[in-house]
Amino acid sequence: MQQLQSLSAALTEGIHAKYGLQVQVEEPRHEKSNVSTWKVRITTRPAQQHMPAQRIHLDICAVPSYDIRPMVLRNYYGVEMGTSGLILQVQSREEILADKIVALALRPNPMKNRDLWDIGWLIQQGITLPAELLPLKICDHHCEPERFTDLLNQRMDVLKNNPQTRQDFTKEMRRFLPTRVVKQTIAQEDFWQYLVSTITEQGFIALKAFENTPGQSFSM
Numbered sequence: 001m002q003q004l005q006s007l008s009a010a011l012t013e014g015i016h017a018k019y020g021l022q023v024q025v026e027e028p029r030h031e032k033s034n035v036s037t038w039k040v041r042i043t044t045r046p047a048q049q050h051m052p053a054q055r056i057h058l059d060i061c062a063v064p065s066y067d068i069r070p071m072v073l074r075n076y077y078g079v080e081m082g083t084s085g086l087i088l089q090v091q092s093r094e095e096i097l098a099d100k101i102v103a104l105a106l107r108p109n110p111m112k113n114r115d116l117w118d119i120g121w122l123i124q125q126g127i128t129l130p131a132e133l134l135p136l137k138i139c140d141h142h143c144e145p146e147r148f149t150d151l152l153n154q155r156m157d158v159l160k161n162n163p164q165t166r167q168d169f170t171k172e173m174r175r176f177l178p179t180r181v182v183k184q185t186i187a188q189e190d191f192w193q194y195l196v197s198t199i200t201e202q203g204f205i206a207l208k209a210f211e212n213t214p215g216q217s218f219s220m
Contacts, residue, residue: 011040011058036060063140066133067092097122098133101206104199105152106141111165113172119202120195129202131209145210156203159196166192 008025015023022043028036040056073086091099100119104111138148158165170186177186185191 007038007058011038015040015042036062063137065091065095066136067095067130093122093125093127094130095133097127097129097202098131098137101129101152101202102134102137102141102148104155104203105148106138106143110168111155111158113169114176116159116169116195116199117173120198123198123202129205131205134206134209149207149210152203152206156200159199 008027011025012023015021024041026039026041028038036059038058038060040058042054042056068089069092070087071090073083073088075081075084097119100115100122103115104119107115134148135145138145169192173186174182
């Protein structure tokens with residue numbers, strides 16, 4: 001993370017220079033995980049004190065990516081920001097799915113509901129889990145295969161057997177999803193069972209990636 005020591009100043013100066021907005025950046029605390037979070041607080045309407053400041057969290061994970069592809073930046077909001085046609089090197093959707101499976105097992109309690117949604121969404125897009133990346137990724141997270149498989153099994157058990165998990169998922173996702181999508185998904189009685197089945201299937205694929213993982217070798 002040493003390369004990012006100047007990120008706070010770059011964010012503050014860049015946003016203020018481009019948009020004339022007041023910006024405060026809180027640098028990450030020193031944590032043992034591979035993820036550091038910069039908390040950006042932007043005052044979008046300084047003349048209207050009753051309006052809350054916008055908050056953005058930038059999570060930067062200090063682990064490598066293995067399947068990087070050039071992609072054109074998409075403008076979903078119809079606001080011209082001078083980035084049209086910008087090409088970025090990004091993770092493939094396949095590797096994002098692998099990261100979501102790793103996060104499902106290794107993320108501290110509780111599970112992140114948006115991870116569950118993302119896994120289901122990626123599968124609906126026809127994405128195949130690149131199971132061969134999983135041993136590399138848990139090594140990057142300094143996790144032993146046995147611990148990863150134990151944690152993943154525990155999470156799948158919670159998904160299938162803890163009713164509170166469904167309630168928490170439904171409550172949170174209603175805040176983010178358009179009404180149309182809510183009606184087509186989480187409002188349907190069978191959706192949760194479908195999602196759990198989809199995630200569990202991917203979990204078993206992930207577990208198989210470690211069945212033939214060789215142990216220690218002492219070849220001389």
